Amino acid sequence: MTVQDPDGKIYQVEAGFLLDASGFGRVLPRLLQLDTPSNFPVRGAIFTHIADGIVAGFDRSKIRITVHPQQCDVWFWTIPFAGGRCSLGVVAESSFLERYSGTDTERLQAIVAEEPSLQTLLANATWDTPARHITGYSANVASLWGRGYALLGNAGEFLDPVFSSGVTIAVKSASLAAGVLQRQFAGEEVDWQRDYGAPLRKGVDTFRAFVESWYAGGFQSIIFHPDPQPDIRRMIASILAGYAWDQTNPYVKDTARRLAALETLCTVA
Numbered sequence: 001m002t003v004q005d006p007d008g009k010i011y012q013v014e015a016g017f018l019l020d021a022s023g024f025g026r027v028l029p030r031l032l033q034l035d036t037p038s039n040f041p042v043r044g045a046i047f048t049h050i051a052d053g054i055v056a057g058f059d060r061s062k063i064r065i066t067v068h069p070q071q072c073d074v075w076f077w078t079i080p081f082a083g084g085r086c087s088l089g090v091v092a093e094s095s096f097l098e099r100y101s102g103t104d105t106e107r108l109q110a111i112v113a114e115e116p117s118l119q120t121l122l123a124n125a126t127w128d129t130p131a132r133h134i135t136g137y138s139a140n141v142a143s144l145w146g147r148g149y150a151l152l153g154n155a156g157e158f159l160d161p162v163f164s165s166g167v168t169i170a171v172k173s174a175s176l177a178a179g180v181l182q183r184q185f186a187g188e189e190v191d192w193q194r195d196y197g198a199p200l201r202k203g204v205d206t207f208r209a210f211v212e213s214w215y216a217g218g219f220q221s222i223i224f225h226p227d228p229q230p231d232i233r234r235m236i237a238s239i240l241a242g243y244a245w246d247q248t249n250p251y252v253k254d255t256a257r258r259l260a261a262l263e264t265l266c267t268v269a
């Protein structure tokens with residue numbers, strides 16, 4: 001392998017195994033042409049940091065997710081930082097974002113202005129950092145491992161930012177791969193598909209069912225239901241908090257069927 005360090009120095013490394021943790025750099029998927037199309041529509045995000053100027057109506061210990069009043073598949077994040085600052089962003093299909101012209105800051109401001117509660121909350125904000133955008137962030141690969149390598153985190157698959165699953169999946173992938181490698185180097189027989197690819201995908205697929213249901217609107221009818229059942233709420237919160245591999249949770253074991261049933265209940269109620 002050829003490596004270039006931050007000072008530009010180039011050197012060669014020979015290794016028994018390569019873990020690619022290059023995130024959106026996606027070094028091995030590009031070199032080995034492992035990319036496969038994601039089955040999600042192309043979505044993008046416009047985001048920035050602001051001095052939020054919020055005086056009331058915002059719990060600074062929580063991330064606020066706001067849904068666009070007309071389009072349930074368009075949502076905003078407001079993530080509080082110290083010192084009265086926030087990360088603010090909007091996520092939508094590219095075709096929606098393309099309707100807005102101007103700089104990324106102007107486009108983000110125009111979309112925020114369409115959501116009255118967010119507009120009011122940020123009425124005194126100072127937009128001191130130019131916004132940026134990312135398009136087509138979802139990524140998928142034919143296989144999460146191959147002879148002599150494995151893909152970790154975003155270098156393998158990235159679903160969607162909505163449930164902040166990215167870091168959870170990245171850390172889980174690293175922890176699974178480290179365990180398999182340790183056993184391999186100790187001379188034990190390992191099967192990367194059985195011990196790494198399949199178990200990692202299980203949790204990813206659990207998150208995927210929630211992401212799909214969120215954008216279709218069904219999961220929103222569950223989240224915003226006025227009278228949630230505490231035990232079901234706990235099971236779902238546990239998954240979104242990262243326990244997406246916990247097979248004792250019925251919503252992990254049978255995600256699609258249970259979510260669909262709950263959506264139906266919450267929609268008619």
Ligand SMILES: Cc1cc2nc3c(=O)[nH]c(=O)nc-3n(C[C@H](O)[C@H](O)[C@H](O)COP(=O)(O)OP(=O)(O)OC[C@H]3O[C@@H](n4cnc5c(N)ncnc54)[C@H](O)[C@@H]3O)c2cc1C
Pocket residue numbers: 021022023024025026027045047089134137152153154155158160161164165166167168170
């Ligand atoms: C709009 C948006 C919002 C998000 N919000 C959240 C959130 O709130 N919570 C959450 O959990 N996740 C969030 N995510 C996802 C999260 O950022 C990623 O899933 C997570 O960072 C993946 O970790 P990683 O280690 O795989 O990759 P990264 O964190 O991207 O790390 C990869 C590293 O590899 C380096 N690198 C790349 N190429 C090379 C190369 N050729 N040589 C050397 N180094 C290289 C990069 O510089 C980087 O340091 C969000 C993603 C998006 C798109």
